[in-house]
Amino acid sequence: MRKIILLFIFTICLFGNSSDKELRNMIGQMIMVGFSGNNANDEWVRQLRLDIKNGRIGGVMILARNISSKDGLKNLISYLNSARPKQPLFIAIDEEGGEISRFNKFSDFEHFPSAYKVGNELNLSSANKLYSKMAMQLKSLGVNMNFAPVVDLHNDISPIIGQRQRAFSSDASEVTAYASEFISAFDNYSIASVLKHFPGHGNAAADTHKTKTIVDNFDFDEIRPYYELIKRKKAKFVMVGHMIIPVIDDTNPATLSYQVVTNLLKDSLAFEGVVISDDMLMKALGGTLEENAIKAIKAGVDIVLVSEYFYNKTNSIKAVNDAIFNAVKSGQIEMTRIVDAYNRIIAQKARF
Template sequence: MKKIILLFIFTISLFGAPSDKELRNMIGQMVMVGFTGDSSSDEWVKQLHLDIKNGRIGGVMILARNISSKQGLKNLTKYLNSASSKYPLFIAIDEEGGQISRFNKFSDFEHFPSAYKVGSELDLNSANKLYTNMATQLKNLGINMNFAPVVDLHNDISPIIGQRQRAFSKDAGEVTAYASEFISAFDNVGVASVLKHFPGHGNASSDTHKISTIVDSFDFDEIRPYYELIKRKKAKFIMVGHMIIPTIDDVNPATLSRQIVTNLLKDSLNYEGVVISDDMLMKALGGTLEQNAIKAVNAGVDILLVSEYFYNKTNSIKALNDAIFNSVKSGKIEIARIIDAYNRIIAQKARF
């Protein structure tokens, strides 16, 4: 049974500034974290359950290390979801198909082809059926969000996108068409899709997981799938990448760039959904988690994704919550930015 939640849109003009407790709860919704453990009996899974219950996070990310078996994963997601009372918990995974799947080492999960194989060999109707099966598997496992589809353009130069066959096509129109079928299939099943990696990772010649990545040959055709899918009201969640696009912002990675996240995506493309960061611990960002969190929120990012519960011998959840809270209190982040992120998030959680 779906949870019934009251959609509470917070505005300063009607309610005044939020109390510190309300502010903490809003910030908690902006944090999504990866963790260690695959069972409710694991110490850190129990701690995560408490963090969810206390409103410190609004979502979790399932990684291969969290999967012991199909039934084990079902039990884990059920346990974590039971801690969330006011709003549904986002339980997310990377399930693109092909090489990018957390299920590849397990024989009892259904496996799916890469996006490039789908775009090359299947018609749109067949793609829709395939992605309906993918979404159904996730739904049955207790997962309600997928960090897919990739809407980057295929380019063999990219070691992390093209060479791993993660993009549907080099043609923006074909990418849009297949991504649209992916989203429709997932919407029909009730699992959220997250388009990635805005504004376009296909021409990146290096991997943002490992090093700072500059995309010198950025083609604005790479934005076309986002433009089309936003215009069609298909895009509810978009993940922004960590590459530097000098033609837009020659200083900041996209995640930390107000020109890219707010000016381009939210304002110029009129995007009203939720912006999720790529993993904030990836090496392309440099700096500290706290510094980057403040920059990302000011850039317009709504949900901060961090893959590790612990960061530099510190609880990453506490580090993120405190950094944002203290920045609001000191004036480094405007309260209106937190309220905007919170309102965008709960508007989408109302769909669950």
């Protein structure tokens, strides 16, 4: 309770008289970035650590290119964490099992089956035990956030979800049940689970990594796992996808849609946690990184995810920071939107 009161007092003071430095610090917490390099001697890693130290980002995503070995990854994460030891850094990874794992090319990591295989071959108790082992491995490395579980519904039409066996089932109730066990297992190791891809990628016939994706056959059953897990207080983080869902918003990809992120997820479903974008460099979005970051924040996204540290001959961290900062200063983004996102993020970081 004391933390909540102090956070409230801080927010009131901050909103009443916000300096540029304080604003920059809040914006930094709203940015998560991917990077190159796998050890402390790499120039990009050293630069990244400086950005962390100066509060320009609040999290990093680990990709296969950052891994040399189990010990190498552990040392890399420790090095990055040492930049701001008093302020937790989100260290995120995609570890779903099956094809979607950053560890598949390495023999010294334990490997796990796909969600579809788990949903078809394991009961809920066995699934919990398996995901406890997965969480234990991530915990030993220093990872504190997993971009999983996928709570999309299985459909073979989807080249990126169904055809890669990333969803537990085509049945929303089964997806909810297995996702709940996944989250419980990770909660036991204090690792954040990120539900994805809201409001539902399962019926998308195209891949948002590669092209504009419109889901004309959207089934509102795809929202049920989110509704149930939010209602049960299991959902703390939700990742929004880049699909256009015409029955909700016929113009904007979900990530950039106020109707999807704020009206549906935050208001109608009463989600009080943190909304994370899918990678803002995916081709489904179009436009520039800076434009899309501003649109996403205005839509209600709390953390923008950018997979490349160096993008279009520019430091993407600086580009996104400056774009959001200038949008606040010009009135394009309301200060209350930044304060709300920051408070949501800090409230979750207090769990670590």
